Amino acid sequence: MILSLTDLSGESLQSQIARQIRAKVLAGELGADDALPSIRGLARDQHISVITVQRAYEALERDGLIHSRRGKGFFVSELSKETKKEMAKGRLAEKLAPQLKAAVAEGLSADDISDVLSSLMNDRKGN
Amino acid sequence: MILSLTDLSGESLQSQIARQIRAKVLAGELGADDALPSIRGLARDQHISVITVQRAYEALERDGLIHSRRGKGFFVSELSKETKKEMAKGRLAEKLAPQLKAAVAEGLSADDISDVLSSLMNDRKGN
DNA sequence: CATACTGTACACATACAGTATATACAGTCA
DNA sequence: TGACTGTATATACTGTATGTGTACAGTATG
Numbered sequence: 001m002i003l004s005l006t007d008l009s010g011e012s013l014q015s016q017i018a019r020q021i022r023a024k025v026l027a028g029e030l031g032a033d034d035a036l037p038s039i040r041g042l043a044r045d046q047h048i049s050v051i052t053v054q055r056a057y058e059a060l061e062r063d064g065l066i067h068s069r070r071g072k073g074f075f076v077s078e079l080s081k082e083t084k085k086e087m088a089k090g091r092l093a094e095k096l097a098p099q100l101k102a103a104v105a106e107g108l109s110a111d112d113i114s115d116v117l118s119s120l121m122n123d124r125k126g127n
Numbered sequence: 128m129i130l131s132l133t134d135l136s137g138e139s140l141q142s143q144i145a146r147q148i149r150a151k152v153l154a155g156e157l158g159a160d161d162a163l164p165s166i167r168g169l170a171r172d173q174h175i176s177v178i179t180v181q182r183a184y185e186a187l188e189r190d191g192l193i194h195s196r197r198g199k200g201f202f203v204s205e206l207s208k209e210t211k212k213e214m215a216k217g218r219l220a221e222k223l224a225p226q227l228k229a230a231v232a233e234g235l236s237a238d239d240i241s242d243v244l245s246s247l248m249n250d251r252k253g254n
Numbered sequence: 255c256a257t258a259c260t261g262t263a264c265a266c267a268t269a270c271a272g273t274a275t276a277t278a279c280a281g282t283c284a
Numbered sequence: 285t286g287a288c289t290g291t292a293t294a295t296a297c298t299g300t301a302t303g304t305g306t307a308c309a310g311t312a313t314g
Contacts, residue, residue, distance in 0.1 A: 019229065022233065023229065023232035023233050023234075026233040026234050027232065027233055027234035028234060084234065085234070085235070085239070088230060088233040088234060088235050088239075089235065089239060089242070089243050091229075091230075091233070092226065092229075092230045092233075092235065092240065092243050093243050093246065093247060095226045096223075096226060096243065096244065096247055097247055099219065099222045099223065099226075100244075100247055100248070100251065101251070102146065102150065102218075102219075103215060103218075103219045104251065105150035105154065106149065106150050106153040106154055106215040106218070106219075107150075107153050107154035107155060107211065107212065107215060108212070108215050108216065108219065110248050112212070112215075112216060113219065113244075113248070114244075115216070116216050116219050116220050116223065117223065117227075117240075117241075117244060119220065120220060120223055120224055120227055121227070121237050121240070124227065124228070124231065
């Protein structure tokens with residue numbers, strides 16, 4: 001389990017942890033019943049506080065992506081490929097909606113928005 | 128100048144003010160040299176603090192959308208239609224980029240992302 | 255000139271979120 | 285038993301957002 005945390009992004013530590021683990025679970029990089037790092041172990045490795053890791057795991061648990069077993073650790077929950085795709089799509093839709101609303105309010109057309117999306121997706125190919 | 132502010136959205140007051148005025152300027156609803164409400168007047172009308180309005184106006188001034196004239200008030204800056212469209216597109220791209228990156232990391236394909244966007248744009252037609 | 259507007263610039267205070275340290279309790283396993 | 289694991293709680297520090305209050309400076313008008 002390799003995480004990359006930074007203080008400089010403006011994103012909170014617990015959000016970075018949750019986001020990176022969520023991506024690994026939804027993309028299938030972590031499978032059902034795979035063990036996550038213990039909250040103490042991850043806190044030690046990343047030189048951060050236990051409570052910060054715990055809150056990140058709580059968020060993932062609320063989303064149904066992982067579950068805890070007292071005394072044993074945290075484990076990836078069993079989710080079908082379809083469920084994971086729907087979760088990822090749902091998350092994207094929730095985050096995109098207010099931004100599209102703002103873009104329309106700022107005078108952009110559906111074509112303008114498509115242009116922006118195409119440019120960004122083409123940019124991503126180079127990475 | 129009609130603004131709609133709420134405490135319940137999770138978005139800060141100064142961000143709501145800046146976002147709503149930005150939309151009016153970029154969409155052309157407010158034109159060059161139109162006067163904005165005075166910081167004290169807007170604060171009084173909305174029952175919020177002067178400093179909150181001032182910080183919202185500062186953000187818009189940094190973006191080059193408005194400018195102040197000491198003793199007179201704040202006014203919309205002169206911007207070509209093309210400049211405004213580029214500003215709106217640039218803002219959208221900046222906000223979309225990290226979310227597309229996250230969506231790809233969560234296993235979504237370009238087609239999946241297009242699907243989500245199409246659904247959201249179709250939903251918007253009904254509003 | 256006096257008054258009432260405008261923006262600008264502080265000093266403080268309050269609330270909350272994020273982060274941290276520390277302690278204690280409970281379950282698991284070699 | 286000892287060394288792990290998760291769970292829960294108390295306390296504290298920091299930064300951001302928000303607020304009140306005060307003071308100063310430029311503009312407009314009667």
